[in-house]
Amino acid sequence: MTAPRKTTQQTTRQTTRQTTQNTQKTAQRTTIAFIGLGIMGGPMAAHLVRAGHDVVGHNLSRLAVDVLVERGGRAATDTADAVREADVVITMVPDSPDVEGLVFGEEGILAHAKPGTLHLDCSTIRPDVARRIADAERERGIRPVDAPVSGGEPAAVEGTLSIMVGGEPDDVAAARPFLDVVGRTVVHVGPSGAGQTVKAANQLIVAGNIQLVAEALVFLEAHGVDTESALAVLGGGLAGSTVLERKGATMRARTFAPGFRIDLHHKDLGIVTASAREAGVAIPLGAHLAQLVGSLRAQGHGGLDHSALLLQVEQLSGRTR
Numbered sequence: 184m185t186a187p188r189k190t191t192q193q194t195t196r197q198t199t200r201q202t203t204q205n206t207q208k209t210a211q212r213t214t215i216a217f218i219g220l221g222i223m224g225g226p227m228a229a230h231l232v233r234a235g236h237d238v239v240g241h242n243l244s245r246l247a248v249d250v251l252v253e254r255g256g257r258a259a260t261d262t263a264d265a266v267r268e269a270d271v272v273i274t275m276v277p278d279s280p281d282v283e284g285l286v287f288g289e290e291g292i293l294a295h296a297k298p299g300t301l302h303l304d305c306s307t308i309r310p311d312v313a314r315r316i317a318d319a320e321r322e323r324g325i326r327p328v329d330a331p332v333s334g335g336e337p338a339a340v341e342g343t344l345s346i347m348v349g350g351e352p353d354d355v356a357a358a359r360p361f362l363d364v365v366g367r368t369v370v371h372v373g374p375s376g377a378g379q380t381v382k383a384a385n386q387l388i389v390a391g392n393i394q395l396v397a398e399a400l401v402f403l404e405a406h407g408v409d410t411e412s413a414l415a416v417l418g419g420g421l422a423g424s425t426v427l428e429r430k431g432a433t434m435r436a437r438t439f440a441p442g443f444r445i446d447l448h449h450k451d452l453g454i455v456t457a458s459a460r461e462a463g464v465a466i467p468l469g470a471h472l473a474q475l476v477g478s479l480r481a482q483g484h485g486g487l488d489h490s491a492l493l494l495q496v497e498q499l500s501g502r503t504r
């Protein structure tokens with residue numbers, strides 16, 4: 184009697200199980216170079232230490248490295264020192280030129296990482312730069328994965344980030360056990376650069392959502408409505424959102440400590456508008472949002488959380504406090 188043939192679904196499940204087993208093997212006590220230990224990178228690196236990995240950190244300011252060492256990580260003297268012995272390199276720095284410096288610089292990944300090293304770039308950068316980095320790294324035998332994240336500081340601290348992943352399927356499978364430590368929703372969205380394209384869409388939606396929550400709050404206050412009750416009921420209907428849930432209270436209280444800096448969202452909306460133009464797509468609201476965020480930054484508020492878009496709505500409405 185012939186054995187029943189496996190369905191495609193069974194085969195896929197088995198392959199996934201095997202891949203997970205294989206990658207879990209490599210995920211045990213792996214040496215990870217973590218570069219960029221800021222608001223997001225600091226807590227992400229701490230999760231990897233807690234998961235049992237040997238995490239070697241590097242950051243421009245030494246204080247963040249000291250915090251990692253207190254949590255059980257190790258300190259590197261520079262990027263070359265961090266990546267030399269690493270099996271996995273994770274970068275979490277502000278912008279495209281920062282990641283390019285870490286990859287192409289004299290002290291960087293191409294010059295010092297060993298072939299076979301996985302490079303997970305969790306920073307938010309331009310998709311075209313992510314593709315260029317991926318091509319250069321593959322030529323050197325390094326395995327690039329773009330893995331930008333969403334969820335902000337709270338999700339980084341909780342280890343519940345959403346991670347949009349671009350790269351070759353084998354590299355993404357090898358990266359998954361590490362991404363699973365810091366994220367809850369980890370999705371492979373396509374080839375190199377695709378993660379960054381999805382992240383750009385994420386930033387478009389988040390900026391629009393914050394702007395509308397800000398406008399609604401100022402509108403409600405002008406009508407003398409109790410905004411705590413108003414946000415409670417709005418949160419239960421179609422107007423509800425993670426932005427409303429996570430930022431409603433601090434926006435009501437006018438506390439704008441970052442979180443996610445206006446400077447960074449300005450950078451991201453530059454990526455969104457350039458990528459939309461490149462694809463020939465009209466994003467009228469996105470273009471407007473880019474102007475609003477740029478204006479807030481030009482007024483000296485680049486270091487505030489992006490929920491400070493509220494300040495500008497107040498200003499436009501002649502209702503500054």
Ligand code: NAD
Pocket residue numbers: 218219220221222223224241242243244247275276277278281284285305306307308332333334335336442443444447
């Ligand atoms: P941050 O400014 O708090 O941290 C960046 C860190 O990188 C700093 O500590 C800085 O010293 C370090 N750094 C910069 N260049 C370096 C270099 N060459 N070598 C070593 N260290 C270097 O920024 P963040 O908020 O953690 O954001 C990091 C990335 O994550 C950005 O691309 C941002 O857009 C993205 N992001 C941030 C959030 C958020 O809520 N903060 C959410 C999602 C995605």
